[in-house]
Amino acid sequence: MNSNSFLKGRGAQQNTNNKFSAYSYETRDDFLEFCRLEGETADANKTQYIPIFPKTIVNKVTSPDVGMSYSMNMYQGCEHGCIYCYARNAHEFWGYSAGLDFERKILVKHDAPKLLEEKLKSKRWKACTIVLSGNTDCYQPAEQEFQLTRKCLEVFLKYRHPVGIITKNALILRDLDILKELNVHGLIGINISVTSLSEETRRILEPRTTTIKKRLEAIRVLSEAGIPVNAMLAPIIPGINSHEILSLAKAVTENGALSMAFTIVRLNGALGEIFTDWIKKTLPDKADKVLHQIQECHGGTLNDSRFGVRSRGEGKIATQIHDMVSLAKHLYFKDKKFPKLNTKLHEPFKDGQMKLF
Structure with a gap:
C-alpha cells in the first residue's frame, strides 16, 4: 500500500x-501540483455536520428480507467509514457522493426527537418496533455532540414504545440508564455488529469505529444488565473475515449475546467501484482473489439485488459460509433465544402518561 496515496482515517x-x-468531478494532476507549489492542502479531509429538516423521521421498510418493519435515522452519512456499507448509496439521493462524501458530510436531523414524538402520539399509529438505525449508525461520532439518539430513547421510554438498536459503537453504554429502564418493560433489543476479532482487519474495514475489545465489552455490560443482545456478524466477506465465523460466534456468546445473524457482502450501486478501488490500494496482493470470491457468491457479479438471495448468496463459497454459520449456531446458541419486544404498553401512554380511565 502506498502511504502517500492512501487517505488515512477513511x-x-x-x-x-x-x-x-x-456533472462529474475529478482531482486533476495539475491541480495537485499547484497545491504542492503553493504549500496548500488539496483535501483537508475534515468532517462536516450539515443540518437538515425533514418533515417525518419514521420510515416504513418495504424490503421483505431486511428483518424490520420501521426504522429511523437521526443522521445521514456515517463517519465510521465502513467500506462495505450498503447505506453509502443513499447519500446520492441527497446530492452527494457515496464515497468520501458519505463519511465526511454528515446530515443531522435536529428535529428527530420532536418528529418521533409526533409519530408516537398519532391516533393512527399502532405500536411496532422502530429500529435505530436501519441505515446509518445512531452512535457514530456525531452522537457525542448532538445526543439525538439519547433524546429519542427518552421519547420511546416516555411513550412505552418498543425500540431496536443496531450499532458497532461502545458509546451505547453512555445510555445504559435509559436502556435499563426500557428493558424493565421489555421495550429494548440491541444488535451489536462485530465483523472481526483482528484489530488490523477492523482498522482497514471500519476505520473510525470502536475497537473489537470495546464492542465485546459492550455486549458483556449490556447482557449483564439483562438487556437482550444479538450479535451481527455482518457482512461476511470471503477471503477477509469468512475464516473467523466460529471464533466470532464463540467470542460474542461468551460475552452474553443471545443470538447471532449474518449476511454475505454484496456491493450494490456505487459500492462496487468504491470497494474495488479500496481493496486494490489496501490489500493489493489479495484484491483479485477477494473480488472473485465475492463474485462467486453472486452469480459472477459483485451484486445481486434479488430479495431473499442478495444477502445470502449462492454457489459453493456461500454454501460453505452457511454451513459454518449453522455449525456456529449449534455450538454456541443452541439453548438461547432472543425475546420479542413488548408492543402492548404503548396505547395507554399515547399522551405521555398512563391513562387511568
Whole structure:
C-alpha cells in the first residue's frame, strides 16, 4: 500500500460520481501540483455536520428480507467509514457522493426527537418496533455532540414504545440508564455488529469505529444488565473475515449475546467501484482473489439485488459460509433465544402518561 496515496482515517479513497447528477468531478494532476507549489492542502479531509429538516423521521421498510418493519435515522452519512456499507448509496439521493462524501458530510436531523414524538402520539399509529438505525449508525461520532439518539430513547421510554438498536459503537453504554429502564418493560433489543476479532482487519474495514475489545465489552455490560443482545456478524466477506465465523460466534456468546445473524457482502450501486478501488490500494496482493470470491457468491457479479438471495448468496463459497454459520449456531446458541419486544404498553401512554380511565 502506498502511504502517500492512501487517505488515512477513511474507508473510501475517492468520491465516485453521483448517478443522479449531470456533472462529474475529478482531482486533476495539475491541480495537485499547484497545491504542492503553493504549500496548500488539496483535501483537508475534515468532517462536516450539515443540518437538515425533514418533515417525518419514521420510515416504513418495504424490503421483505431486511428483518424490520420501521426504522429511523437521526443522521445521514456515517463517519465510521465502513467500506462495505450498503447505506453509502443513499447519500446520492441527497446530492452527494457515496464515497468520501458519505463519511465526511454528515446530515443531522435536529428535529428527530420532536418528529418521533409526533409519530408516537398519532391516533393512527399502532405500536411496532422502530429500529435505530436501519441505515446509518445512531452512535457514530456525531452522537457525542448532538445526543439525538439519547433524546429519542427518552421519547420511546416516555411513550412505552418498543425500540431496536443496531450499532458497532461502545458509546451505547453512555445510555445504559435509559436502556435499563426500557428493558424493565421489555421495550429494548440491541444488535451489536462485530465483523472481526483482528484489530488490523477492523482498522482497514471500519476505520473510525470502536475497537473489537470495546464492542465485546459492550455486549458483556449490556447482557449483564439483562438487556437482550444479538450479535451481527455482518457482512461476511470471503477471503477477509469468512475464516473467523466460529471464533466470532464463540467470542460474542461468551460475552452474553443471545443470538447471532449474518449476511454475505454484496456491493450494490456505487459500492462496487468504491470497494474495488479500496481493496486494490489496501490489500493489493489479495484484491483479485477477494473480488472473485465475492463474485462467486453472486452469480459472477459483485451484486445481486434479488430479495431473499442478495444477502445470502449462492454457489459453493456461500454454501460453505452457511454451513459454518449453522455449525456456529449449534455450538454456541443452541439453548438461547432472543425475546420479542413488548408492543402492548404503548396505547395507554399515547399522551405521555398512563391513562387511568
